[in-house]
Amino acid sequence: MSLNALNTATAGLQVTQAAIGLVSQNVANAGTAGYVKRTLTPVSTLGNSGVATGAIGRTLDAVSLKQLRLETAGAAYTGLSAKVQGQLDALYGTPGTASALDGVMNAFTQSLQALATDPTSAASRASAVSAARTVATTVSGIAQGVQDLRSGLESQLGSEVSSASTLLARVAALNGKIAGASKTEPATADLLDQRDQAINTLSQYLDVTVREQSDGSVSLLTASGATLVDHGAAASLAFDGRGALTAQAQYTGDAKTRGVGTVTATTPAGARIDLVATGAIRSGSIAAAVSLRDDTLVQAQRQLDDLAGGLSRALSDRPAAGTAASANGLSGFDIDLTGLQAGNAVTLGVRNAAGVGRNLILMPTNGAAPDPIDPGLTDDPTALVVPVDISGGPATFAARIGEVLGTGFAVSGVPGGAAGAVRILSDPAALALTGASASVTVPASAADTKAGSGQLALFVDAGTGGGVFTGSFEGGSHLTGFAQRLAVNPAVAADTATMVDYAASTASGDTARPRALADALTSRTLTFSAASGIGGVSAPRAATVVGFTQAVIDARGAASAEARQLDEGQQIALSSAQSRFGKESGVSVDEEMSKLIQLQTAYGANARVLTAARDMLDTLLRI
Template sequence: MSFNTVNTASAGLKVTQAAIGVVSQNIANVGTAGYTKRTVTSVAQGVGNSSVSIGTIGRALDAASLKQLRMETSGAAYTGSLAAVRTQLDQLYGTPGTATALDGVMNDFALSLQTLASDPTLVPARSAVLTKAANLADSIGGIAEGVQNLRTATESQLGSDTVKASAYLASIATLNTQIAATNDEGARNALLDQRDGAITGLSAYLDVQTVDQRDGTVSVITNSGMTLVDRGSAATLSFDGRGTLSPDAAYTQNPATRGVGTITATTPGGARIDLIAANAIRSGSLAAGIELRDTVLPQAQRQLDELAAGLARSMSDRQATGTAVTAGAGSGFDIDLDGLKAGNAITVSLRDAAGVQRNLVLMPYGGSTAPTVAAADLNDPTAMVVPFKVSGTATGLRDAIQAALGTTFSVTTQPGAGTGGLRITTDPTTGAPTLLGVAASVTQPLNTTDFQTGQGQLPLFVDITAKGTLYTGSFDTGSQLTGFAQRIALNPALVGNTANLVDTSGKSLASDPTRPQFLYTALTGDNRTFGAASGIGGVNAPYSSSVQTFAQRIIDAQGAGAATAKSLDEGQGIALATAQSRVASTSGVSIDEEMSKLVQLQTAYSANARVLTAARDLLDTLLRI
């Protein structure tokens, strides 16, 4: 019996000594990043479980908590990136209400027009209008340039993050190989810690989850189901960045037309997968970068382009609205399109026999071939676009619009109404759609120096491309709207000749308020339609307001976007902190807990030692008998 006692007590000492060693290791690594608390298990053995031995030295780990931590890490990286860039974007517009902010500069320009309208003879008031107009154009251009700088910085960050994510994938695959090959328990646990740290680090860039394999390795897959690491093999991520981005640089799945970089995963077998096209990245900083570069910032650019276009055309365009008429069994509208130019789209509103309403956009062009017009470039992206060659004669315009509309419509010229006077009718009794309205915004000046038109319209703002051209919204050489915010400028032909701000015909009185009043009303009172792509009117909904109001709505939208992103990031930060705390409560080292264990182990060690002493004394007594 005493020999069994000695064996049992010796085994107990060994187990206790091993446990003390684990406690010592835990205490020594209390500040080590990525270290997971070690635990030791003992196993009863022998006849009647009369002895004990060391089982395994493992890691204190809660798989569910670790999975939650990685998900929250991805979420925090995503919201953090969004909040940071959206805050910078909001700051580009300035502090609302201040003189240098976009709304302040817009209000100054409006005030200068109002002052000129009250007394057109004041030369300083005329000069002030040009100064304020130039300041407004510069402000819009400066903000738009800032937007593109943010896009370029985001493109660069995507490249940097892709390199880091790819390095994590390679590290995980290497650690998988080492884990599968090692039999040393201590080394294995250290490698497992490193691998967990690498996977958590990877989750900051993209959303991932793991699948445990029997040999101790793991497979890493995205939440969309794409495998990035399979045991010792890892995909390589690459990014073909484009450097400085322009307003028309956009993502497409066609490499030949793609103007920005994409993230490509190259599998060990050589297959190449476009992760953006596959929608494989849904969280993390990479997902945020993609959203910022391809959605948030392009929408901000579109808002500024719409503002610049609305500003230019409000000064130079005439709103042509059809007048309802009855023609025999049919009905229609009379409209004056005199002066119609390439890009001055005609919107025809229809209701078909099923009662469905839709818009038909007749797009005039001046080039040799019909341009390709993307739906997103229209105010109403759900409309059908029909290009037609613009003509300067009444007959040519009538025939072109008739061909564009088709035989279910009747297009006739209106005598005495100029080259643009047309009547467009349909007869619903024959199955043709019902006409609900016809409208267009027609640019009146013939060119950037056409000031004496006899009307209030004035080419106050121009497109500085090719030393200054009239802005009409043309698609002849691509969308004139795209990037116009960077190209809008005060018409240089007006500088030094401020009388044109008042003189409409070359014979107008210096006190005639017609033109200044028109310009002021066009800016602050008349409603214009702004494209649905600006996002101001909601999803796929055009927005109608004055130019001044639209500018304020842009500022409001960006401020609200920044505030929402910041609020989401704060909430996600709390979720991440909670997940980290939950993991730490299981896997982290607590000095108090370890010291408590140490006291217990010291007591157990002393007890086992006393058992050995008692057994020795007993043997000595037996031997002396």
């Protein structure tokens, strides 16, 4: 009996000593990131005559861990979004200040109004040109800042994809060690902690789904189901970054035309998956960087390009509106397209017999524009865009338009009208014409400063050698990136009198041109593209240049505030998930101290049994 008691007490001491050591380890790692509280589960020996050290487990709440990873990915996404949105908002300046976008635009319009008050003043003319130059510099500076942000995200993506690939390889390596380890070894719990910590860190970069395997390993999958880790094998991630980005550098599914990098996963079997094209990454900082680079900042660039295009064409174009016409039972419009240049879109409103309406955009070209032309690069992304070759001059306008419109339309010159005037008719019972309009650029070149009292190419495209901006598609869209290329016409800067003189015989005090230029910015309604996001998802925005500028600033401020609010909410959610996980799986020093007291009591009890057994043996030996 004494020998049994001796064995039982000895086993009890060993288990208690191991448990005390585990409590000490828990307390020592109470502040260690990723450490999960350890527990010891003793097991009964054969015949229930004692205990033995069993498995060392971790107090892990799988549900709270899953939620923690989900919120970690979400917080990384909203955090980066809020940061970049704030940086983008700062590029526009503080609204209402002199150096902000609205401030320089208001100063420019005021300078034109002052010039209209005293057109003979050389100082007023110089001030107006200087204010115009400030507008161009401000718009181009903001646009360049947008591309700098995109380039920074491109670089960040390369770094984070590399880090994520390293973490995948680490998880796979830990899988191999855990699958072959004994669950009773303390080192196994350490390996599990290391793997969980690696997955938690990985969740900051991309959202992953974790699946437990029977051998103790885990598999990692993307939200779309692509396998990144399977037991001891991991996919490698790569990013083919393009360095400094331009406005023309955008994401496309075609590797040959793609101007930015993409994230590619290469499986152990050698298969390659484009994780961006497949939408496999939906949260985390990598998904946020891709979204910001390819959507948010591209739209910001488009807003600036539309603003630059509107600013230029408001001052250089004449509006051409169709007037109702009919002949031989057909009805439609006469429209004067005299002076039409490549890029001066002619918009026709059409409605079929079912009453469904749509815009038909005739895009004048000189034969070097892409065919088809992407409607997303026009004002209306839902329109049907039809290129029209006008290289033959005004006398050919009617014939060329008739060719591209085809049957169902009757196109001719306007009887008694100018060579460029066109009559477009259709059968209203089959396909009714509901409207016709165009914006015709009057100056044929930047040097043509005497094109008329209401038109002046004050702003030009520095990227085409200072040419007049018409919205042309020759060799690609001239609108894309125009904000960076916006510049004041050198001919106007060299002779500020052109701000007033619109003809060889203009009187020195003539206010016609200054008033027309000021009205073009503050009173003339232009159509700005739906792609800018100001008028809605698919609705063009009708506004003055000054009104559109304010709308851009308002939209930018609202987007930044919304991103900040989303991030604040997500950070609260992350904090709650961390608190819940810490409460369930973290170390409570008070709880461990209480457990230590219990173990010390048990240790003392076993020691007393051991002492009693020894005394009994001594007594028996002396008999």
